Amino acid sequence: MNKYYIILLIVGITSLFASFLPILLKKFKISFTIPLLFLGAVLYLLDTPLPWPDPTWPLDFALHFTELVVVISLMVAGLKIGLNYSWKEWRNPLRLLAIMMPLYIVIVFLISYYFLDLDGPVALLLAAILAPTDPALASEIQLNKKQTVASKNVGVQYNLTAEAGLNDGMAFPFVFLAILWSKNETMGFDQWAEWIGFYVIYKVAVGVLVGMILGYSYSFVTHKLSDVNERRIHPAFVALSLTLISYGLAEILNSYGFLSVFFAGLFANYKKHRENKTTESDPSLYFISNTEKFLIIFWMVFFGGSIVAGILEFNTTNSVILSVVLVFLLRPLLGFVSLLKTNLSKRKKLAISFFGIRGVGSVFYLTYGIKHGDFEDVNNLYSIVALVILISIFLHGLTAKRVMEKLEDATNERE
Template identity: 30%
Template structure:
């Protein structure tokens, strides 16, 4: 079947999804799950030819990650996130590094023949959670608002927090080769992380300042805010790539700076995430199903499956439990935070990112396989358990003594 018919089938699927979007949002079959399995099925039926379309699909996924990194960062208010004993701040500052550390230790035991830096790289790829797959929980009316907001803030930001770890470990994994054929590894790390963050921060701040100035003078309105998000995310990414920095990190830092300059007048960012951001997300999951699963699953081994299951059932719950020690929340709530950390867009696209950026990795196929099985198992397990887990709470559970952003109050 020609590529045009494959694209037509994808467009038809998007339209059908729009027709039944509300009904699907009330079921266990979320949009990301639907498009993940649709992509896999389209590939199996020959509607998507990897040889001709894989690069184009990868570019679509890359654009989605850049824009969503920028938008998620811009939508978060850091002053509320870090205030006091904030639950999402604890999960980001303590839980994420612990998840990477414990994932590395578990990987060393289950995959003893792997290079150590590549084990650390896999641990970083498996650590971030996915906001799109968390939506059934975040938006369920039975879940206390502060729990949904805490999970939303954590999952929206942890991909940006995990990205430097991914870059560091990827650089160290190929460090010896970079010494010989390109530049010293420490120069490469400095370029990727330092330059990426600097360029992103400057562009995000300047873009936010200019947009604020235009708003104050009546030259623009929120109707054009989504265009600004798309443009600045692209500018930050491309400028960083051109300057030998990391474009993804630049997009994330640019979003933080942009959101800070426009704090209190950036409602259009939330609207962008709910509209244009949604279609980018579901199409990215289609890419994962069409590219990542067919290429990765044939290389899966039982030790890899064991590591992914340990990450979902053991490592994430333990690290979240430790990070929330002393936060004044109950056992049920800690377990709830620990379980609902689905792996999705960031895990898949980070795997594609490192394979594209670090072509000298020795375990390339295996890294892709780990990401594929993690996304597949997580989409199924977290999707099926979302509704039953919501029944553990009622609408007013846990509201007393906690602000809506997950920060403990004095009551």
């Protein structure tokens, strides 16, 4: 039997199944990721001809597939937020980046080094890859439509979307620090100077600048077109094109493509924002959002297969304890502390802190670090990261919709 046609059949059945999941799950109020996780486990047990892990993920496949999912998710986040938020409103998610993320990385590094007995570079890599809130798997609790100045969300959904959009790029310098450390027995002045000058300042600045210029350029060109010509553009392809151009150009310039994509999304409607012409309707956003969901469907299937394949088998008692502590305690605690001085309600602070979902981005950073660094005995990293993601999928997948509904009900009651 031709395996190619079997794969086509599986892809078709899986995507059709995912299309009907919103109807099936409406009553249960759980994330669509959980049934897909079980579907992946079943497909693995049936020995379907898909590129399954054995038991860890094939390095290049996992690297490039997760890379694509993350960059598309970042464009979706950028387009939804746009330039509709003031500096005062940006300060809340920036507090998560400036306070919560560095503290999280330091604490996870110390726990990994002393409690798990990992060597320095491996412990730092683990801390860096587990730091970002995932822009893909957290999409269900992020902004669900394009924002306008008149009707923008400034609560839980906005803060989680903005955090996820920025922190993937901001975690990368620490991944590179771990890579540099893995290639040098000690970190001397030259290594630190290279890290600060190139991996922090240059890569962040150029990544942001490339995204801003490309997003602004697109908005400027379309602004100059007549209404008739603008309607002739195929809007469904715009966001995907901007994603690939901004990411590709930023990476060619050795900067952070993740930041470039997010900022290209923010600035894509610059001219319309200045003239107050932005609306919630955006065919480009609709198309790329569905592309994002399509890719997440199959990432979840592969992840479900990896669990059955034995990716968790390298965990120890200590690493299980660490994984539970990270999801249930550390992120919620540090997130809440970082938001203490904000004007958000206590309920919103707790929700933002609790929903630090880990997922696709962590797998990308893990595979990127392993491919470019000289790390020893990385199988335990695969197991820890997979366990953290698995806990996050079930914990947040079972609670997100219920919590978001209660927050919306509370807001409506006050209004």
